[in-house]
Amino acid sequence: MPFSADTNAARPPIETLDLTDAWSHTPLVPSETVAGRSLTIVIAIMTFLAALTAGFAIVLAGASREWRGEVGLEMTIQVLPRPGRDIEADAAKAAQIAASFPGVVEARPFTRKESEDLLSPWLGAGLDLSQLPVPRLIVVRRDPEKQIDEIGLRAALDAALPNAVLDNHGAWLRRLGAMAQVVVGAATGIFFLVLIAMALAVSFATRGAMAGNREIIEALHYVGAADSFIARQFQFHFLRLGLRGAATGGGAAIALFLLLGFLSRHWATSAGGEQAEALFGSFSLGWSGIVAIAMISLAAALLAGLMSRAIVFRALRGFFGVAN
Structure with a gap:
């Protein structure tokens, strides 16, 4: 009740x-x-x-x-093939220019074998890059404690090698950040x-x-x-x-x-x-x-x-x- x-x-x-x-x-x-x-x-x-x-x-x-962190410590220089230019010599020169800048720990061109291995998942094994207009890559590693003058490096590459393109992976970093969010x-x-x-x-x-x-x-x-x-x-x-x-x-x-x-x-x-x-x-x-x-x-x-x-x-x- x-x-x-x-x-x-x-x-x-x-x-x-x-x-x-x-x-x-x-x-x-x-x-x-x-x-x-x-x-x-x-x-x-x-x-x-x-x-x-x-x-x-x-x-x-x-x-x-x-x-x-890993992507931000690296930049990439692409050396595009152009008629009348030696792409191997251009790749070596781009690596030399990048290595001369303060804050760069290493500037290493990909060897022909590494480039073939990089493309083999898409184009198959046994590639002959000499028959294909494939850019050569130079991996530039940063010093995490120092800043690199990217504007100066880009200008130096443009002046010496018009077929070289510097990529600081900024787009990838933004995409990774957006994906994490x-x-x-x-x-x-x-x-x-x-x-x-x-x-x-x-x-x-x-x-x-x-x-x-x-x-x-x-x-x-x-x-x-x-x-x-x-x-x-x-x-x-x-x-x-x-x-x-x-x-x-x-x-x-x-x-x-x-x-x-x-x-x-x-x-x-x-x-x-x-x-x-x-x-x-x-x-x-x-x-x-x-x-x-x-x-x-x-x-x-x-x-x-x-x-x-x-x-x-x-x-x-x-x-x-x-x-x-």
Whole structure:
């Protein structure tokens, strides 16, 4: 039988009664139920997905920094074939001009064999570059501690070799940066979607638990239980479930990344392993990544508890009017 709010006003808060000790040993919400175990599994899965998304974002962001660092340390000079010019001599002269500039560590022309190997995936093996108008490449490595006068180098090449083109890989750097931002943005969006889904699951579970214990809640309210006391019972219950599920999901995500890191090191000598390492790095989260996943797991557990508390307060206002 429901009770009105004014009957509660005439009674002292439950914290002043002996019932508080009894309820501290007998939880309002049973700790081991089918619904509770199901919610723990849901929280574990959601935390695993959120941690997995965040972990891959961290790995890809780190790989992107490595890509940009490697690309940014190199420039390329292309020597284009022109009628009446010796492309081998032009390539050697372009390398000599580049090596004379401060800040250049090395300027090395690609050999004929290296150029053939570079083009063989597209044009096939056994190429004869002398029969094809293929540019010769000079790789210019920068000193990371010094600046190169790119304008001066470009002007010197233009003056000596009109068929030489300097490429500082700026377009590639912008593309890599844009790609990293897109990946991190998509991962952030997925991360928040997972958190919203978990919050909805906790919301439905809290409402179901309140509906199943409505008579007990009304009786507590009648004898003077403060709404904060009732909300704490639900909050601690769902916080325990959240901690259990989040620890399971976060631990599984960390274990998966450790396994991927071990496998990537084991397969690093294979062609597929080299490609995967070039794309994703070593799948190593580092301590910062592990701490980030631990913080995500803790945040998921706290979200479960705080979400439950807020829903209980809102429901109590609907049951009994203004919450106390």
